[in-house]
Amino acid sequence: MKTMPVKTESPNKNQKEENHTDKNGQEVKVAPKITRFKSNRERARTLVTSFKKDDRVLILIWADPDAMASALAMKRLIRHRVSEVTIAHVNEIRRVNNVAMMQLLKIPLVKLRQVKASEYNKKILIDSQPPHNPDFMQFQYDVVVDHHPLTTGWAAPFVDIRPEYGAVSSIFTEYMRSLKIKPSVALSTALIYGIKTDTNNFEKECTIQDVLCFQYLFKRMNRHLLHKIEASDIRRSELKYFRKAFEEIRVRKNRLLAHVGRVPNPDILVIIADFLNHVHDIGWVFISGEYRDRLVVIIRCDGYRKDAGKLAQRVFGPLGFAGGHREKARAEVPLENISLGPQGFTTRTLLRLLERHFRK
Ligand SMILES: [Mn+2]
Known part of the structure; x- marks a missing residue:
């Protein structure tokens, strides 16, 4: 890069x-x-x-x-x-x-x-x-x-x-x-x-x-x-985010989602998303985390009759920055732009944000 x-x-x-x-x-x-x-x-x-x-x-x-x-x-x-x-x-x-x-x-x-x-x-x-x-x-x-x-x-x-x-x-x-x-x-x-x-x-x-x-x-x-x-793209100290991602994984139809929580560097979200994109029968991967005052969402799909960039823009564009290509996209949204319950942002919040758009 x-x-x-x-x-x-x-x-x-x-x-x-x-x-x-x-x-x-x-x-x-x-x-x-x-x-x-x-x-x-x-x-x-x-x-x-x-x-x-x-x-x-x-x-x-x-x-x-x-x-x-x-x-x-x-x-x-x-x-x-x-x-x-x-x-x-x-x-x-x-x-x-x-x-x-x-x-x-x-x-x-x-x-x-x-x-x-x-x-x-x-x-x-x-x-x-x-x-x-x-x-x-x-x-x-x-x-x-x-x-x-x-x-x-x-x-x-x-x-x-x-x-x-x-x-x-x-x-x-x-x-x-x-x-x-x-x-x-x-x-x-x-x-x-x-x-x-x-x-x-x-x-x-x-x-x-x-x-x-x-x-x-x-x-x-x-x-x-x-x-x-x-x-060599993972620090030993970052392995715990994999555990967190595995604990949080939810699958709805062919969509896999997980919110990893606070991360010291959004790069680890990219690595986790790329890894989970290898799973058979999964068409979409959404991995989110909180970095500084932002929610970062990494989106992966196979790009076949799908467009991650367009989806990112539709879901997260109105809230902050979103963009990418057919198979890869990323969104960065100030957390203050998302209405959060007492538990803050969770995998459930991510699921809700996305489900609205997939129903359309
Ligand atoms: Mn150069």
Whole structure:
């Protein structure tokens, strides 16, 4: 899953000179200049030769699989040319898969708060652009490599942004290939996982380049490591929510429902719903839980003559946010928008909310 960094509209103080004002005094934000190259090889060579042996390089990322893998590849590209490379992340790493990736592939990460950024003379931003996050905005970058839509109001000497690519991991795989640098097993596994998560296993839009990179890396990765990373999505402390879900399960016709109660993170509801969607003869799965001041409902169905997204909108749209696809949907409703009895929200409440709509 592509974790989009927090967008902010605040002006970039350090890089304001990249903008100018129009005749009405309105600030016009200018897009960064993207250098064109004759070949991939020339582009990759320009990137690595811009680093010198005294350089101390800080790579900044919003740590998701694509960014972690790409940062690791960037480090591989320049580590023998410079005196130091540190990868710093601005977010908390919460998803257990990402923690597993970091640990199993030994990706050296530090929190941005723990590094003295002023000790680094070169800065690289990967899988993000400066306006994506206030923490990114405080620096001038020497290199920005990303695949999100191009933003404005900043500039860097080397900018490579390819919104058509499914993953930045593919861009880095191309850099390495064109420089004839063979990625290690750990790096290949990281890059494959980066491509798989950002393209949602090629279900989302991507290019033929993503597929070719995948094919190239596939021979070099370790599939046991990859499998362990992909499979590690439950914390031991979250097993108790499975028990609660099993206790609460109600089945009406081909519909399975359970309210799990308060959860520390709605991701566990998704895992439980996906698991229960494997049950034979069940057409619909509804798993709800309370997260902060919201009711979160995860909906699954087989998508055959069913539309989870439409149902979610019909039932929960008037109460809060609801949306999704034919087989998968999600609703998030402020609890204050639902009239609750003294027992609060229960599986029975969920059943009542849904039955009204199924009767129609
Ligand atoms: Mn990405």
